[in-house]
Amino acid sequence: MWKRQREDKSVLTEPRCPFCRALFERPHEIVTDLGFFTGGMCDCGAVYGFDPTGKNLGEVFMETLVELCGGDWQRAMSMTRGESYEERVLRYNPRTHRLVPGGTGYAGKTGILLFLKLTGE
Template sequence: MRRQPLQCPFCDNYLASPVDIRSRSLDLTGGICICGAVYVLDRTGHNLGEIYLDALTFACKGDFDRALSLTPEEYETEILDYDIHTNTTGRSGSRTGRTGKLLFAKLKTG
């Protein structure tokens, strides 16, 4: 598998490792890119449905109601395989179950 440093799929900016983020409406591990995209870590790769809404809420700056009201035309998402130990990503679609996933979400309008 070709590994590469963690980079934003929308703007190619190099990104820091996901960090724990906790606020009133959010409890996740992720980060924010300078382009406004957010990323959320799924450590096991098995909870993507669960973190999907987390990522959208994060992209909406914690506004859960707005996240719920988004239509698929209003945001873009990307999913990358992610190795938390080396902070690298790949697109192999590994099925071993040992690979974490990073879900990126970016709102098309501010």
């Protein structure tokens, strides 16, 4: 029983895309029109942005959303959450490249990964 729980937990921490369950790459620096953006893209079309502190989520969100719109700022501004795109927030440890399950708050060394995906794709 204990072993089974451990296994389940290990699956929960695998760095998988919340939309398609594929393993995603470590967030890396991407050059955009706005400057630098730390995140990546999944084969399913989802774009993710990483906030190592969990304190700049607003900024990371905008950068991720613009990237999702192919750098089109105007289009990004017209997007509606839940209609034009879906959002998933994951807790992530960049040192171990594992997700951190559960709602343990923003304390500690874990950052926030914000996944956005256009609906209907």
